[in-house]
Amino acid sequence: MGGRAVIAEIVAVGTELLLGQIVNTNAAYLSRRLAELGVEVYFQSTVGDNPGRVVATFRQALARSDIVISTGGLGPTQDDLTKQAVADALGLRMVEDEAAMKAIREFFARRGIEMVPSNARQAMIPEGSSLIPNRVGTAPGVIIPAGDKTVILLPGPPSEMTPMFEEEVVPWIEARTKGHRTYLQSRLVRVIGIGESTVEDRIADLITHQTNPTLATYVNGSEVQIRLTAKTADLDEARLLLDDMERRVAERLGRYIFGVDSITLEKAVASRLQTLGWTLAVAESCTGGLIADTITNVPGASNFFLAGLVTYSNESKSALLGVDPELIVRHGAVSPEVAAAMSRGVAEVTGAVAGVGVTGIAGPGGGSPDKPVGLAYVGLHLPGEDRVQRFLFSGDRLDNKHRTMQAALGMLWLAMPAPAGEQRPS
């Protein structure tokens, strides 16, 4: 394989995947781990329990990749056929592995379950291959050499596949790829308050000239994500490249960046509130509790989150938040005036430093030409400052709730003073 990167392909075997009865989380898991190990994945394939199609899939995978890792089709049931298919694809005989036979017998004896003949089939392996023990279930994995290529068969259940991969396959890959490995390290830069096209415009020069790291943008509701991916022969070099690119992205997007990697918007908001020593209360109408729910997903939220009031009816807006009924009559419940009054009211009744008030029309009903479905107003009541912002989303009820929640937390994030010394270009 010389100095080039090792290329792997992931093959999932199982009709249940083709019927959509289960989601192929194994492919995502293996792909992520292989990327971290510096192994490139160009293709993932899924095929059902059909011998001919399984053989064809393995032949194709072997033609275009160095390592083929498959999941599924190793169990004792009649539709589990992966080993035989690989033997057919490679022209190998099936032989009984004594150690495997012994392990299977012991597994059943230990559990006091009677062994049926089909279990014995699990001890049959293609000649020349070696077994990977299974600590959790009965089906061992198999490593099958094929010239300068290799096929690795793993069981389908993630609880069996994962430990087998981590304990046995990872060391094998590390040994095999030593010296000609390229690490693929990535970092997610997370942005709120501006749209994907604006983000792309601001980093257009970086995207145009991207080589290493590469940049790609994604959208998650009102959040925009930029994934930086570095490919290097050395882990430290990857980190330095990512640090440098992150700095250049930050120069262009500044304060709209709320976090990196696993730092969600609610975690960023929670952390900033605690740095400032602020307490928070939220008053929600159209989001129906989603803002409170999201912020309380952060462990330790009780340190700063005092209360959330989901004032769905007009009466509850007045009774619980002290919103003047006159104001609702004059401007309507969905109005900047009511959003502002809700944010002030919830801060007052709870004694919180910061108050957030949200009112809008999540849909599908309740819209009008003046106030369409997807319209939302977010009010912020902060020390020395009140502000209201209008948003218009075009999703279904759940999308609109989700995006309004993100918009409210994003507004709060952008409005909170940054600690001294933190770079905040606009």
Add this chain to the structure above:
Amino acid sequence: MGGRAVIAEIVAVGTELLLGQIVNTNAAYLSRRLAELGVEVYFQSTVGDNPGRVVATFRQALARSDIVISTGGLGPTQDDLTKQAVADALGLRMVEDEAAMKAIREFFARRGIEMVPSNARQAMIPEGSSLIPNRVGTAPGVIIPAGDKTVILLPGPPSEMTPMFEEEVVPWIEARTKGHRTYLQSRLVRVIGIGESTVEDRIADLITHQTNPTLATYVNGSEVQIRLTAKTADLDEARLLLDDMERRVAERLGRYIFGVDSITLEKAVASRLQTLGWTLAVAESCTGGLIADTITNVPGASNFFLAGLVTYSNESKSALLGVDPELIVRHGAVSPEVAAAMSRGVAEVTGAVAGVGVTGIAGPGGGSPDKPVGLAYVGLHLPGEDRVQRFLFSGDRLDNKHRTMQAALGMLWLAMPAPAGEQRPS
């Protein structure tokens, strides 16, 4: 295509899938729906944002399937390349679609966002193809005829892909496959209030003798689901088989069944509340707004849902719900007494007929030997009846919030009087 089944292949495009950054839930969704529509799927393929490999993948898929459905790679960013790749694979020119250009312009005008040049690329389509409108985002889908075969391109985000598939592609498939299909129809029977092993015990005879329909049980937090699947050449026959099996399952599980298929627990609760003419208010501590959020996911929730109070601090429990501070001191905030007081208090301050009060320890911190993480008390205040129930869950913070929410809605479901004549064996 004569009388044989129509064969479809699913192609997912996106390097983020090959890096394991996201899980390919689209493939499972489309596969399941295609099976229900009588279309067979033999292969699912995933390929990265590499033009050559995308072209090769489409060529292969077209060689072995009648319909190729792809997801991903339709957005405005530079790495979105699916349309061009399919045009290359089929030797078609790219042309601008006027209607699409107009729709994109309007989308941006409506939101008051400036349109950037990259958005215009979304209006380019392979000649001879037709567009599928996107109600949710900007990227339209595309249907591309290729001799007697067809390529259908859908966007990657499930919130855009799903409505587009259901509203536009499903009718297209139904028209095309009429007369030569085997239907795989399934039905999900949904249960709350008893665990999976109890469910399996009660329907053990049905599971043992299953042939058509088949039965399988699944767990979703505190909910148990039983999937019935019938395979027939005729839709009506499938329905009759499923009706009969559902009746037999209902005989064994009775009132613990809250709904079928898309009837979620919150929808069942919302519907029953409205039948009874009851209004609802909820007081939440450990669930942090998740109950209010979940119940307000039901369209029209404003008909019965008055307010939710997320009283995270002890002070807010007393100030907003009138919970006696003495009670909290004596029994602790996480106690049956406080849950009951919260449910009564929230009904009182909002004037709701039914009140729900929840207090518990979501974790990871805050637990003790007496009151471990995962402990929750749910109080119900209903006409003529108050009740409190204790729950103990063993998940992480988000699991515990989710299961407590389900437990609270489940308790409410089981406590509400059933309409006269409805079968409710215990």
